[in-house]
Amino acid sequence: xxxxxxxxxxxxxxTDGRRFPTIDPATEETICDVARGSAVDIDRAVRxxxxxxxxxxxxxxxxxxxxxxxxxxxxIAADRxxxxxxxxxxxxxxxxxxxxxxxxVVATLRYNAGAADKLQGETVPLGTKVIDFTLLEPLGVTAxxxxxxxPLGMAMRSMAPALAAGCTCVLKPAEQSPLSALRMAEHVAxxxxxxxxxxxxxxxxxxxxxxxxxxxxxxxxxxTGSVETGRKILAGAAAGIRPTVLELGGKNPMIVFPDADIxxxxxxxTMASFENAGQVCSSSSRYLxxxxxxxxxxxxxxxxxAKLSIGPGIDNHDLGPIVSREQYDKxxxxxxxxxxxxxRLRCGGRRPPHLQKGYFIEPTIIDRVxxxxxxxxxxxxxxxxxxxxxxxxxxxxxxANSLSYGLCAGVYTSDISRALMVAGRLEVGSVWINGxxxxxxxxxxxxxxxxxIGRERGMMGVRNYVQVKNxxxxx
Numbered sequence: 001x002x003x004x005x006x007x008x009x010x011x012x013x014x015t016d017g018r019r020f021p022t023i024d025p026a027t028e029e030t031i032c033d034v035a036r037g038s039a040v041d042i043d044r045a046v047r048x049x050x051x052x053x054x055x056x057x058x059x060x061x062x063x064x065x066x067x068x069x070x071x072x073x074x075x076i077a078a079d080r081x082x083x084x085x086x087x088x089x090x091x092x093x094x095x096x097x098x099x100x101x102x103x104x105v106v107a108t109l110r111y112n113a114g115a116a117d118k119l120q121g122e123t124v125p126l127g128t129k130v131i132d133f134t135l136l137e138p139l140g141v142t143a144x145x146x147x148x149x150x151p152l153g154m155a156m157r158s159m160a161p162a163l164a165a166g167c168t169c170v171l172k173p174a175e176q177s178p179l180s181a182l183r184m185a186e187h188v189a190x191x192x193x194x195x196x197x198x199x200x201x202x203x204x205x206x207x208x209x210x211x212x213x214x215x216x217x218x219x220x221x222x223x224t225g226s227v228e229t230g231r232k233i234l235a236g237a238a239a240g241i242r243p244t245v246l247e248l249g250g251k252n253p254m255i256v257f258p259d260a261d262i263x264x265x266x267x268x269x270t271m272a273s274f275e276n277a278g279q280v281c282s283s284s285s286r287y288l289x290x291x292x293x294x295x296x297x298x299x300x301x302x303x304x305x306a307k308l309s310i311g312p313g314i315d316n317h318d319l320g321p322i323v324s325r326e327q328y329d330k331x332x333x334x335x336x337x338x339x340x341x342x343x344r345l346r347c348g349g350r351r352p353p354h355l356q357k358g359y360f361i362e363p364t365i366i367d368r369v370x371x372x373x374x375x376x377x378x379x380x381x382x383x384x385x386x387x388x389x390x391x392x393x394x395x396x397x398x399x400a401n402s403l404s405y406g407l408c409a410g411v412y413t414s415d416i417s418r419a420l421m422v423a424g425r426l427e428v429g430s431v432w433i434n435g436x437x438x439x440x441x442x443x444x445x446x447x448x449x450x451x452x453i454g455r456e457r458g459m460m461g462v463r464n465y466v467q468v469k470n471x472x473x474x475x
Contacts, residue, residue, distance in 0.1 A: 003019075003022075003032045003033060003034040003035065003178075003179070003182060004034075004035045004182075005035045005037055005041055005045070005200065005201050005202065006182065006185035006188070006198075006199060006200040006201075007041070007044055007045045007048050007196075007199045007200075007201070008048040008195040008196050008199070009188060009189040009193070009194075009195040009196070010195075011185070012035075013035050014035040014036050014037055014038060014041050014203075015038065015040045015041055015044070016038055016040070018035075018036040018038070019033040019034060019035055019036055020033065020034055020036045020175060020202075020204075021033055021034075022034050022090055022175075022176070022177070022178060022179060023176075023324065024089050024090070024092070025091070025092040025320070025321040025322060025323050025324060025358060025359045026092050026311075026312035026313060026314070026320060026321050026358040026359075026360075027312070027357060027358060028325075028357055028358060028359070031089050031090065031179065032179075034175075034178050034179075034182075034202050035202060036202065036203050036204070036208075037172070037201035037202055037203035037207075037208045038203065038207050038208060038211070039207055039208070039210075039211035041201050041203070041208070042170070042172075042201055042203075042208055042211040042212050042215060043211070043215065045170045045199035045200075045201050046141055046143075046170055046199075046212070046215045046217050046218060047217065048195065048196035048199055049141040049168035049169065049170050049196050049197070049199055049217075050140070050141050050168070050196075050217045051196055052168050052194055052195060052196030052197050053138075053140050053141055053167070053168045053196075055194075056194040057166070057168055057194055057196075057197050058166070060166075060194075061117075062116045062117035062119065062166070063116070063117050065113075065116040065117075065163060065164060065166060066113040066114060066115075066116035066117055066164065067113070068163075068191055068192050068193055069109050069110075069112055069113035069116065069160060069163060069164060070109070070110060070113040071191040071192060072109055072187060072188070072191040072193070073105075073106045073109035073110050073113065075187040075190065075191055076102065076105055076106055076109070076184060076187060077102075077103075077106045079183070079187065080099065080102045080103070080106075081099070082183065083098075083102050083152065083180050083183050083184065084098035084099045084101070084102050085098070085314070086179040086180050086183055087101065087102070087151060087152065087177070087179070087180040088313040088314050088320070089179070089313075089314065090148075090151065090176070090177040090178070090179045090180065091148060091149065091151065091176070091177050091276075091313070091320075091323055092277070092312075092313050092320035092321040092322070092323055092358075092359070093276050093277070093313045093320045094313045094316050094317055094318065094319070094320055095313055095314055095315075095316045096316050097275065097276060097313075098313070101150055101152065101153045102152070104153050104441070105152050105153055105156045107440075107441050108153075108156050108157060108160050108441050108457075109156060109160050111160075111441045111442065112160035112161050112163070112164040112461075112462065113160075113164065115161070115164050115459060115462050116164040116165075118459070119136045119164075119165060119462065119463075119466060120136070121133055121134035121135050121136050121468070122134050124470075126472070128475075129474065129475050130472055130473065130474055130475065131472070131473040131475065132470065132471070132472040132473075133470075133471055134468050134469065134470050134471070135468070135469045135471065136165075136463075136466040136467075136468060136469075137166075137466060137467055137468075137469055138162075138165050138166035138167045138465060138466060138467075139162075139165070139167055139219040139220040139243070139465050139466065139467055140167060140168070140217075140218075140219035140220070141167070141168050141169075141170065141217050141218050141219055141220075142158075142159075142162045142167045142168070142169050142170070142218070142219065142220040142221070142222065142465060143170055143172070143212045143213065143215075143218045143220070143221045143222070144158045144159055144162070144169055144170065144171045144172070144222050145172045145205075145209055145212065145213075145221070145222070145223045145224075145225070145233070146158075146171065146172070146173055146174060146223075146224055146225075147174055147224050147225045147281075148174035148175075148176035148177040148323050148324075149276060149279040149280060149281075149323070150276075150280075151173055151174065151177040151178070151179075151180050151181055152180040152181055152184060154224050155171055155173065155181050155184075157224075157456055157457065157461070158222040158224075158245070158456060158461075158464075159171060159198070161456075161461045161462040161464065161465055162220070162222075162464075162465040163197070163198070164462055164465075165462055165463075165465035165466045166465075166466075167219075167220070167465045168196060168197050168198070168199075169197070169198050169199065170199045170200075170201065170212060170218070171198070171199065171200045171201070172200075172201055172202070172203060172208050172209055172212055173200065173202055175202065175203065175204050175205075176323050176324055177323070178200075178202040181200050181202075182200060182202070185198070185200050205229065209233075210232075210236065213232075213233050213236035213237060214236050214239070214240070216240060218240070218242060219242060219243075220242060220243050220244075220245075220464070220465060221233060221237050221242055221243070221244045221245070222244070222245045222246075222456075222464070223244070223245070223246050223247075224246075224247040224248075224281070225248065226248065226249055227248045227249045227450050227451075230246045230248040230452070233246070234246065234453075243464070244453065244454075245446075245452075245453065245454035245455075245456060245464050246452040246453045246454065247281065247407075247445070247446055247447060247451070247452045247456065248281075248407075248447060248450060248451050248452045249281060249379040249381075249405060249407070249450070249451060250281050250282060250283075250285070250379060250405050250406075250407030250408060250447065250451050251285055251286055251377065251378065251379050251403050251405045252282060252283060252284055252285055252286065252405075252407055252408050252409055252410075252428075253284075253286045253287075253288045253396075253399070253400040253409045253410070254268070254269060254272070254284040254286065254287050254288065254409070254410045254412070254436070255288045255390070255396045255400060255409065255410065255411050255412065255422065256287065256288065256289050256290065256293060256297060256412045257290055257293075257393075257396075257411075257412060257413040257415075257418065258290045258292040258293050259413055259414045259415060260293070260412035260413050260414065260434075261412070261414070261434070262293055262296055262297055262300065263300075264412070264434065264435075265297065265412045266297060266300045266301050266304060267304075268284070268410070268412075268435065268436040269284055269287065269297075269301055269385065269436075270301060270304045270305060270308070271436065271437075272284035272410075272436040272437060273285065273363070273383065273384075273385040274305065274308060274318075274319060274363045274383045276320075277319050277320055277321065277322055277361065277382060277383045278331075278380070278381065278382045278383035278384060279322065279323060279327075279381050279382065281407060282407055282408045282430075282437065282445075284385065284410060284436055285379070285380060285384065285385060285386065286376065286385075286386050286388060286400075287301075287385055287386065287387045287388065288388055288389075288390045288396050288399055288400060289387055289388070289389060289390065290389075290390055290391070291389055291391075294367075294387065294389065298346055298365060298367060298387055301365060301385070302346050302347045302365060305347055305348065305362075305363035305365065306347060306363075308363055310352045310355065310360055310362065311355065311360075312358070319360075319363065319383065320360075321358045321359040321360045321361075322359040322360070322361060322382060323359070324359065325359060327359070327381065327382070328359035328361065330380075330381070330382075331361055331380055331381065331382030331383075331384065332361065334374070334375050334378070334380045334382070334384065335349045335361075335364055335366070335375075335384060337374055337375055338366045338369055338373060338374075338375030338376075338386070339366070341369060341370065341373040341374065341375065342368065342369060342370065342373070343366040343367065343368055343369035343373065343375060343386075344366065344367050344368040344369075345364070345365075345366055346365040346366065346367055346387075347362070347363065347364065347365050348361070348362035348363045348364030348365065348383070348384075349361075349362065349364045349366075350362055361382060361383055362383070363383045364382075364383055364384040364385070365384075365385050365387065366384065366385070366386050366387070367386075367387035368387075369386060369387075369388070371388055371399060371402070376388060377403055379405070393418060393421065393422055396422065397422060397425045397426065400426055400427075400428075401425075401426065401427045404449055404450040405447070405449060405450055405451045406427045406428045406429060406447050406448040406449035406450070406451045407428060407429060407430070407446075407447040407451035407452070408428050408429060408430040408431070408432065408445075408447075409423075409426045409428045409430075409431050409432070410431070410432045410433070410435070410436050411423055411426075411431060411432075411433050411434075412433075412434055413433075413434075416433075419433045419434070420433075427448060427449060428447070428448065428451075429445065429446045429447045429448050429451065429452070429455070430445055430446075439457075440457075441457055441458070442457065442458050443457060443458055444456070444457055444458045444460040444461065445457050
């Protein structure tokens with residue numbers, strides 16, 4: 001594969017020739033060296049996207065945009081195994097999970113392919129002497145800055161609707177995991193996209209990312225990542241009055257009442273806390289448990305967690321490594337801090353004894369921790385679940401809403417009236433009842449409070465990339 005920048009349908013090195021290594025977190029060894037884009041390269045990519053926006057791409061019909069997205073989906077589906085292999089090497093996740101992620105990319109492309117010719121304006125009744133109507137027009141050049149945990153999935157979650165709406169795209173993948181996006185780029189020209197419509201510039205946030213946010217020709221920005229970086233992007237976007245969609249962190253509560261199906265809740269917690277080594281914005285990182293079922297829930301979860309196999313993702317274990325040394329140190333620091341603050345380690349909390357290389361951490365559960373403790377309030381982004389007690393619905397709602405995060409939550413109970421009442425009072429963008437990660441490409445997702453602005457997926461996601469023009473005609 002090419003590990004260079006992709007601008008104007010061509011691969012090439014960074015202007016200054018700099019490169020950086022991308023590391024396999026399972027072995028701590030370099031996979032390959034990747035071209036490191038700078039502000040100069042970002043300018044090249046944005047200008048190519050702007051030229052395409054004002055030229056051939058503007059003349060492409062919505063039906064043809066949909067067809068091109070469908071062709072790209074077919075090509076990615078045919079290249080599924082190699083894209084998944086690269087993503088597993090780059091991120092560390094099990095190969096079976098990466099294969100599922102690629103399937104999600106294909107589904108996202110196909111959904112948005114179908115949406116391309118469904119964007120319609122409306123007529124406005126102003127009487128018999130005026131015809132008034134609206135047009136939905138593409139924003140223009142859009143910037144997409146994505147995280148390392150689902151590299152191609154997060155990229156396509158925003159790029160596919162932007163392309164469906166008629167925008168052009170400049171993608172800055174995370175420096176930890178650029179390879180699957182660059183592999184996808186190999187299919188762009190072959191699928192028939194004109195030069196400049198899709199551009200990919202690997203690099204670091206302090207130079208490439210900052211330059212992309214500040215570029216005067218960028219008309220829309222989408223970012224998924226940390227709250228801290230989201231604040232910087234929003235401040236940068238404000239200077240150019242650019243619409244911005246942000247999905248940021250979460251400390252998501254799984255609320256389990258005494259009448260819940262405990263087996264289902266435990267199964268969901270095993271998946272939602274430890275999949276991708278807990279490196280998911282919407283993971284279930286807080287268990288809010290009624291004392292009547294707390295010990296049963298945690299005992300059953302501990303048994304399930306202990307059965308999860310841990311090892312290199314390429315060998316298809318249940319859990320792979322943390323993505324980087326920096327993130328590994330952060331997660332282990334939280335675990336030690338939680339114990340120092342009085343929390344009890346129910347399981348995990350260490351490197352697996354059989355894995356002395358790579359950034360591996362066992363599935364970890366901490367209980368008997370105060371709700372005010374750092375480990376109970378801050379996003380850990382690792383395979384760590386924190387257990388807290390609740391007494392009733394009001395206590396659960398108060399504790400769930402007590403943080404600045406507001407991404408998602410789950411409610412487990414056999415009483416649908418209770419479930420809907422609690423769901424209505426939770427300050428989050430998504431609530432799942434008796435399940436976790438419900439929904440799909442059609443369902444909007446996003447956070448409130450410090451967890452973000454705007455919604456992605458579904459038709460709401462496509463509308464992020466259009467602007468309304470009103471036209472009135474005197475008869």
